[in-house]
Amino acid sequence: MRYxxxxxxxxxxxxxxxxxxxGRIPKMVRNWPEPWRSLALRIxxxxxxxxxxxxxxxxxxxxxxxxxxxxxxTGGTRYRMWVEGQDKKGxxxxxxxxxxxxxxxxxxxxxxxxxxxxxxxxxxYISDGYPEFARWLAxxxxxxxxxxxxxxVRMEEVRILPRGRGYAPTGHFVHEVTTTRAxxxx
Amino acid sequence: xxxxxxxxxxxxxxPYSLALVRILVGATLLADxxxxxxxxxxxxxxxxxxxxxxxxQRVAPVPLAMRVLGTSTETGSLLWAVAAVTCLLFTxxxxxxxxxxxxxxxxxxxxxxxxxxxxxxxxLRIVVPVLALSQAAGAWSFDAWYRKRRGRPAVESIPxxxxxxxxxxxxxxxxxxxxxxDAKTWGLRGGFAAIGNVLGDPHFARFEPGSxxxxxxxxxxxxxWTMLFELSAPLYLLWLWLERNPExxxxxxxxxxxxxxxxxxxxxxMSLHGGIAAGMKIGLFPFGILALYPAxxxxxxxxxxxxxxxxxxxRARGRS
Numbered sequence: 416m417r418y419x420x421x422x423x424x425x426x427x428x429x430x431x432x433x434x435x436x437x438g439r440i441p442k443m444v445r446n447w448p449e450p451w452r453s454l455a456l457r458i459x460x461x462x463x464x465x466x467x468x469x470x471x472x473x474x475x476x477x478x479x480x481x482x483x484x485x486x487x488x489t490g491g492t493r494y495r496m497w498v499e500g501q502d503k504k505g506x507x508x509x510x511x512x513x514x515x516x517x518x519x520x521x522x523x524x525x526x527x528x529x530x531x532x533x534x535x536x537x538x539x540y541i542s543d544g545y546p547e548f549a550r551w552l553a554x555x556x557x558x559x560x561x562x563x564x565x566x567x568v569r570m571e572e573v574r575i576l577p578r579g580r581g582y583a584p585t586g587h588f589v590h591e592v593t594t595t596r597a598x599x600x601x
Numbered sequence: 602x603x604x605x606x607x608x609x610x611x612x613x614x615x616p617y618s619l620a621l622v623r624i625l626v627g628a629t630l631l632a633d634x635x636x637x638x639x640x641x642x643x644x645x646x647x648x649x650x651x652x653x654x655x656x657x658q659r660v661a662p663v664p665l666a667m668r669v670l671g672t673s674t675e676t677g678s679l680l681w682a683v684a685a686v687t688c689l690l691f692t693x694x695x696x697x698x699x700x701x702x703x704x705x706x707x708x709x710x711x712x713x714x715x716x717x718x719x720x721x722x723x724x725l726r727i728v729v730p731v732l733a734l735s736q737a738a739g740a741w742s743f744d745a746w747y748r749k750r751r752g753r754p755a756v757e758s759i760p761x762x763x764x765x766x767x768x769x770x771x772x773x774x775x776x777x778x779x780x781x782x783d784a785k786t787w788g789l790r791g792g793f794a795a796i797g798n799v800l801g802d803p804h805f806a807r808f809e810p811g812s813x814x815x816x817x818x819x820x821x822x823x824x825x826w827t828m829l830f831e832l833s834a835p836l837y838l839l840w841l842w843l844e845r846n847p848e849x850x851x852x853x854x855x856x857x858x859x860x861x862x863x864x865x866x867x868x869x870x871m872s873l874h875g876g877i878a879a880g881m882k883i884g885l886f887p888f889g890i891l892a893l894y895p896a897x898x899x900x901x902x903x904x905x906x907x908x909x910x911x912x913x914x915x916r917a918r919g920r921s
Contacts, residue, residue: 421607424762428769435773437781477712477726483777485720489786490798514803514810524640528633528884532717533645533654535804544654544716551645551653579797579820581811 433465434473435481493582494536494570494589496525500556500563507567510556521555536570541590553594567593610765613758615900616739617907620694622767623737625892627692630725633885634685646715647677654716664713677714683707691729694742701733721889724774728767728893735763767896772834774890775870779831786824793824796880805881823876830869837866837897867897 436458437443444455466473473479498511498520510520524530533548534541542548553566569591573582637643649656649672656672670676684707690700708726712718738744739756749755782788786795797820801810813820840863843854850857857863871894874887895903 417607417611420762421603421610424610424766425606427766431770431773435777437777439781443781475709476730477709477718478723480723481773481777482781483720483774484781485774485778486795486799487781488783489795489802490791493802493804495803514806524642526882527636527640527642528719528882528886529637529646529715529717530640530642531804531882531884532719542654542717547650547654547716548645550651573803575798575801576811577794577797579800579811579814579817581801581809581814582803 430466430469431481433462435483436462437484438480438482439484439487488538490575493573493575495573495582495584496534497567497569497571497588498525498552498556499567500560501565501567502562503564508563521552525552534568536590541570545590546592549592550594550599553599557596557599563596565593565595566599567591610762612761614761614764615904616736616756616759617741617900617903618895618898619732619735619737619759619764620740620742621895621903622764622893623694623732624692624741625895626725626728626732626889627688629885629888629892631685631688631692632888634681634688637681638685643678643681644674647681647711648674649677653677655714664710666710667714680707680710680714684711694738694744697738697742697744698733701729701737705730705733719886721884721886724770725889727770731763731766731770735759737763764896767893771890771893771896772837775831775834779828779834782828782831787828793821793828796820796824796827800880805883807880807882826869827873830866830873833866837863840866867894870894 438459440455440458444452447455495513496511497509499507499509501507509515509518511522511525512518525534530548532542533544549566549568552568556563556566569588572585572587572589574585575582637646645653645655647653647655652674655677656667666676666680670679684704687700687704687707690696691704705726708722708729712722712726715722736756736759739759745756782795783791785791786798787793797817800806800808800813800820803810840857843850843857844863846854847858871891874891877883878887898906
C-alpha cells in the first residue's frame with residue numbers, strides 16, 4: 416500500500432508538472448531566438464499527447480490544467496459596465512455603472528465574484544453566459560421598476576492611465592445587449 | 602532512492618495544521634456559497650437558460666446531477682443546498698469522510714454547471730479532494746470531540762502527505778503565475794506598473810481609481826515584491842530544508858535560519874494576499890489562498906502560532 420501510494424503521488428506530480436506547462440507558450444516565446452523558439456513551440460503537442468490518456472479523469476474532476484495565468488497582463492484597454500433602463504419616452508436612465516457611487520443598483524450582487532465573472536470581459540473574451548446574465552438582470556430591473564420598457568447592458572472601453580492615475584473613458588461601447596420587457600419573460 | 606521516496610510520503614504528524622486548513626477552507630467556501638443565496642443568484646449561476654446562465658455552456662461531460670435529476674433550476678438549487686450543508690459539516694468536521702467526499706463531488710458538479718470558473722474554483726476543486734483523503738478532522742472537529750466523548754483515544758498522528766501536496770500545489774501556483782506575467786507591466790521594462798494599473802481598473806478597484814496616485818512608488822515596489830515573491834517560490838523548499846536541518850548549509854544555512862528567511866517569505870505571501878483583498882474586489886481568491894497557508898506550517902508551529910495569538914489577545918484584553 417505504501418508503495419502504491421508513493422507511486423500514485425509520483426504520477427500525480429509528474430502529470431501536474433506537464434499540465435502546468437504554460438498555455439501561453441506561443442505568446443511567451445514570440446521574441447525568442449531560434450532554435451529556442453521552435454523548440455519551445457514543440458512543447459504543447461507533446462503536452463497534449465502525455466496528458467491525453469488521463470484527460471477523462473481530469474475532466475471528471477473539472478480540472479483541466481495546472482497552468483495558472485493570474486493577472487498576466489494589466490493596463491491597456493479595460494472596461495466599465497453600464498446598466499440602463501429606458502422608459503416609454505425613450506429616455507435612458509443609468510442604474511448601475513462600475514466605479515460610480517451615484518449609480519449602485521444591485522451593486523453588491525453584480526460585484527459578487529461569481530456574477531462578476533459573467534460580465535467582466537477578459538481582454539476580448541466575454542463569458543458565454545453574458546447574454547443570459549443580461550436577460551436575468553433585465554428581468555430584475557423590470558420587476559423593480561414598472562416604468563422601464565427596455566434594459567441596456569454594455570461595456571465602455573476605458574484606457575488605463577500611467578502612474579496609477581486611474582483610467583480615461585473612451586466613449587466607445589462594446590458587448591451591448593438590449594432586452595425588452597417582452598423578451599425578458601421566461 | 603525509491604525507499605526514501607516511499608518513506609517520505611509515509612510520514613505522519615499531529616493533525617493540527619490540516620485541521621486548520623480544513624476549517625479555513627470550509628469557512629471561506631461556505632461564506633462564498635452563502636453569498637450566492639444572499640444575493641439571489643443561485644438560479645442565475647446554476648440554473649439553465651432562460652432563467653439562468655448555467656448548464657448548456659459546456660455539455661461534455663454531462664454532469665451526473667443533470668443526467669439523474671434533469672436540467673432545471675431546481676437541480677441547480679438542490680446542488681447548491683447540498684454544497685452549503687456539506688461545506689458546513691466539512692468545516693465542523695462532522696462525519697468527515699462522508700461529508701468531505703460529498704463536498705468534493707458537489708463542487709465538481711457545480712463547476713460543471715456554472716458558466717465561468719475562476720482560478721480559486723479550480724484550486725479548491727484540487728484541494729478539497731486531497732483534504733477528503735486526509736484525516737483533517739483528527740483535531741478541532743465534531744468527530745474528534747465525539748471520539749473523546751465515547752472514551753476512545755485522541756488521534757495523535759495522521760498521514761502528512763496531504764499537507765505536503767497542498768504546499769507543492771501552492772508553490773506551483775506561484776511559480777506558474779510568476780513565469781507568465783507580462784514583462785510589459787510586471788517587469789522593469791514596464792516600470793513595474795502592474796499593481797498601479799490594476800488599482801485603476803473600474804471593475805476591480807476597491808478605492809476610487811487614481812485616488813492613490815501619490816502612492817505610486819509603493820505600487821511599483823509592491824509589483825516588484827510580488828514578482829520576487831512568486832519567482833522565489835521554489836526556494837521555499839530550500840529554506841524549509843535548511844530550517845529542518847540545523848547542521849546543514851554552512852554559513853549560508855546559518856544565515857537563512859538566523860534571519861528566518863522562510864518566515865519572511867510566508868509573511869510576504871500573507872501581505873500580498875492581504876493587499877489584494879484590501880485593494881481589489883475579487884472576492885474569494887485571496888481568502889481561499891490564505892486559507893491554505895496553515896499547510897506551510899508543521900503542526901507544532903501551528904500550535905505555536907495559536908499560543909502566540911492567544912497571548913496577544915490576552916494582553917490586548919488586559920490593556921483594555
